[in-house]
Amino acid sequence: MAKIKLFPHQLKALEMTRGMNKAAYYLDMGLGKTFVATEKAEELETNIILVVCQKSKLEDWEDHFNEFYPKYKTIIYKKQLQEIQPNTVIIINYDLIWRRDEFKKLKGFTLILDESSYIKNESSNRTKFILKMKAKNIILLSGTPTGGKYEELFSQIKLLGWKITKEAYWDKYIKFFLMNLGGFKKKKVTGYKNIDDLKQMLRQYGAVFMKTEEVIELPEVIPYEIKIKNIPQYKKFKKDRLIEIEENELVGDTSLTRLLYLRQLAAMYNKNKYEKVTELLESTEDRMIIFYNFKYECQKLQEICKKLKKPISIVNGGQRDLKNYEQHDNTITLIQYQAGAMGLNLQKANKIIYFSLTLSSELFEQSKKRTHRMGQQRSCFYYYLITEKSIEEDIFETLKQRKDYTDKLFEGEI
Template sequence: MKKEKQEKKILYNFQQAALDKIKNFDNALLAAEMGTGKTLMSIEQSERWNSPALVCLVLKSTVQQWLDELESQTDRRVFNGYKKTKNDGIDAFIACSERKCIVIGYDAYKARCAKKLREYINANSNDVTMICDESSLISNMKSFRTKAVLKSNTAHKILLSGTPHGGRLENLLPTIQILGWPMTKEKFLQKFCDVYEWTNPARPWVTIPIIQGYKNIDELHRGLEQHGTVFLTMDEAGVELPERIEQKIKQKRTADYKKFMKNGIITIGDEEIIGDNSLTKMMRARQLCSIYNPERAAAVEELLLQAGTEPVVVFYNWIAELDILKSICERLKRPVSVVNGQGRDLSAYNTGTPGTVICVQYRAGSMGLNLQSSRICIFFSLPLSFSDFTQAKARVHRIGQNRNCIFYTIICEDSVEEDILYTLAERRDYSEQLFARTYGEIGGVAA
């Protein structure tokens, strides 16, 4: 059965004003706060440029959402980059002579399977516009994902992000290159970063720049604006969202956690948990606060009972956490929707089934997911990325939400979770270096 075409959306005045600021640029960055409608604005801007072909690079979990938006907002033939049929997919897109667009995930775009698409784009560069959703994903100049985007010659590129640098200004370097701002890495570090040159005592001829802080932020923002960036916050847009209520639920550390942090190794049941370096030790410490802490599951169960029949969004990190959540929902007879790296099933949520619990893995669903039918979020464990944490909250607290939102953060006292939450509150990522500095690095534990 043919799907009914959705009604075309009309831009708000603040969205029109934002696009007017970038109308004279070939490439642009929409650095707009989550919930301001970046997807709609980017599609409208691409239509203004009116290139025959439009390529949208997005999160794999949001492909269908983008396909639906493009179907309703444009008259283009819409293709799914993951399909391989006669009438859909990369080959069908390339063969099509009509106004067209294709939606594909970043990781698929950089892969061998999309080589034809990349070659087509470079051969027809004057006729192609590219939209890069959640452009913070192309922040590492050395990654294959970023290189694939930078090597794609297009007439226009539009980047979308609510957190374009994710708390690290040096992550803007690929964006600066795309915008056409002549700025080398060395000049960027000199002008906008406080850099300490670390010298390896064993190799004194080798120095490594370590960024300790940032400077001249206003000048950086002005430079970005002069090269096609529009910054947009909810306050600037005149959009008043409902109140956001943040509640911390504290739990005690377990004896196992204390023993592990002291020795770097512990046995729970038949499982041996080892932290033989700062990275694995940090991961295991976080898991001891959530997966291996019975109070964590009990707290989530209590919160779900309090929510009654309301839909509740629960963010998690590891599959073992999802297994715990599913077990709780089965015990409470709650329907479950899941968004993670293995797939996306929102059928229970979309049909409005009472009491649905939406389990969302940070990396797969903290960006580009609309869940404003919910107003309650539980963070089963914390992410290390400030961007992921902020984006997760914006899944429910966004345009279209008309009720106060409640965010429950469950943390163990005197643990790595408290340090992570403190660091995220400072709009910074929590890194392996921070952990090692605080807790020390365990070495030589594993046999």
């Protein structure tokens, strides 16, 4: 078996959880949580390791075990659970596991939850299923366990074994008031309290917190906010909530549809953005990462890359092809936020273009760490294309405060 040489901060994280059978490694993106988790699983010595991760990370985990821990028989779960041999690793995605009752019967295994923030919604099927599983050992991994929202940590607290009620947790750590929404009450979070005490309690239950700047020196980050001229149709839609553009009729009759179409008019339908992207791509032969939201954007960006004769790699819900990224210095890699903002190691590149913005603070922060991570030797450049006098200006300011823009839906600000 290949001998793994860990970094000092990884050894420290393992030492801090020595003797515990439940641990949460809340290490910043790029600090090597995968190796910490695997070494911890080795220490716990169970015959079965079950890794639950995003669909886009299945092959990454398989490659990791095959290369560095070949003593395990590593399988990506397909349609049914195979006969389990000693030293077996089973890898499955979050969207599939709760649909397979056979995992309810599995016992005595080590459970690794990659990006454990995926179980922040206590009422979701995946969270309820995972909380009922019969794992002997639990390892949680996340660079952003709450996305800055401590109210979303409760499911992970339960997995770590902290027996505090939800009511007591909210009373002690969350500042909130009750909003009346159409006849029912909704908790509106206004802030947090006793956070040092919360983190100390979490440490007692196996949580390790590490920020990149605390353990390793990375190259500088250089952001550029590039103002993009708006299009006339944006102003018209904002006023009338109705417009026809490119043979599509956009009707913003609810807050959600209005938000969606304002975003699309600021980015997806904005020809000025595509012109700026073309200009940026023409100016370099370096690898470039472009984050986008909508399928239409991906299609138009591919057309630009083909005209410029640039090799393309794509990561979205339908495909994950990084072959050109790995092989060509001048590759343009198009990444849809939901599919690729988390988990990818893209430090061969040091430039990211944000064609359109996500509404999620967690995905926004994670996306920046695809290049600014351990192993990066060059300064990292982020190019934010922000359409003037549009909703993108508000979204960008909100994301810079590490808040989700969707919160404004409940504040009546959209």
